[in-house]
Amino acid sequence: MTYDILIGDRSYSSWSLRGWLLFAAFDIPVSVHLNEMYVPAFAETLKDWGPARTVPVARAADGALWTDSLAIAEGLAERHPAAGHWPSEPRARALARSLAAEMHAGFGTLRGACPMNLRVQWRGFEPSQKVRADLARVETLWVHARGLAIADGPWLFGTYSAADAFFAPVAMRIAGYALPMGDAARAYVDAHLSHAPLRAWRAEGEAADRTLENYDMGLPTAPFPMA
Ligand SMILES: N[C@@H](CCC(=O)N[C@@H](CS)C(=O)NCC(=O)O)C(=O)O
Known part of the structure; x- marks a missing residue:
């Protein structure tokens, strides 16, 4: 196919x-x-x-x-049932689906306040209380997922699943706006920053994309933290 x-x-x-x-x-x-x-x-x-x-x-x-x-x-x-989009363990699979669905339907405040932009890191961004509440919910979900992980590895359920794909842009927002997160969440963001497919995606964007002015936050910038 x-x-x-x-x-x-x-x-x-x-x-x-x-x-x-x-x-x-x-x-x-x-x-x-x-x-x-x-x-x-x-x-x-x-x-x-x-x-x-x-x-x-x-x-x-x-x-x-x-x-x-x-x-x-x-x-x-x-x-592609063998590709591993969802964890094989039923409780982990149920949670992975729930996480992807919650990401898909929610976090509107975080998404609206911090549009994904893989070209720069914004300096001096001050998250509102509502953005902080979204981030707290993200951390709650990530900690819960790690509790059900059945494999070793840096991803929510150990090995990469569709839930990680759904949270990849959130990880990029945390990196791109230097949003405050705990150590475990930070390590998870770092795993995305090192993820070869995501790095390839960003490199292609860097090579081809226009700069979209409507994504300009009007803040000082630093290089996006993906070497
Ligand atoms: N629920 C959709 C959301 C897709 C979406 O909003 N895509 C944006 C780009 S990131 C878009 O196409 N925006 C153009 C528009 O709304 O006209 C999905 O999960 O695929």
């Missing part, structure tokens, strides 16, 4: 990053098509991808179309 995925600008499109990681981190080949965001052609291009209104969108050679990142996770897990 071959696949195609339509993504937005790699440096900024957090949902696209999730969708693509669901292929790349699980060794499932996919042809990538870029649909630059915030230009009129964005909506035009989407017309070739069924009812999709946002990126990512993934398509299988048999015509199956997933117009949402969570649908991509379930579609690939169904077609």
Whole structure:
């Protein structure tokens, strides 16, 4: 089976990053098509991808179309049961699905206040109480997942799962805005910063992407902390 995925600008499109990681981190080949965001052609291009209104969108050679990142996770897990999108242990698998769903549906304050931007680290960002509350919830979920991990390894359930793909952009926000987190959460963020697929994604964004002014926080910058 071959696949195609339509993504937005790699440096900024957090949902696209999730969708693509669901292929790349699980060794499932996919042809990538870029649909630059915030230009009129964005909506035009989407017309070739069924009812999709946002990126990512993934398509299988048999015509199956997933117009949402969570649908991509379930579609690939169904077609590639050995790839390991969800943990094999039932309680861990239930929690992994719950984490991905909560990430998908929530954390609007954190997402709105700290848009993902893989090009710079912002200096002097002061998280509001509401952002801190989202971060506290993120840490609660991560600690809970680690308690159910059945394998060694730096990821939420030991080995990389779709839950990690869903939290990768959160980890990039923590790194990019130097958000305050405990040591265990910091180590988890570092695992994402060292993750080869995510590093490849960022390098491609650095090489190809425009700078989107609407992502400018108006703060001093430092290099993004991924060497
Ligand atoms: N629920 C969707 C969210 C996708 C989404 O909001 N994508 C953004 C880019 S990160 C987008 O396409 N924005 C363009 C628009 O809303 O017009 C998913 O999980 O795939």
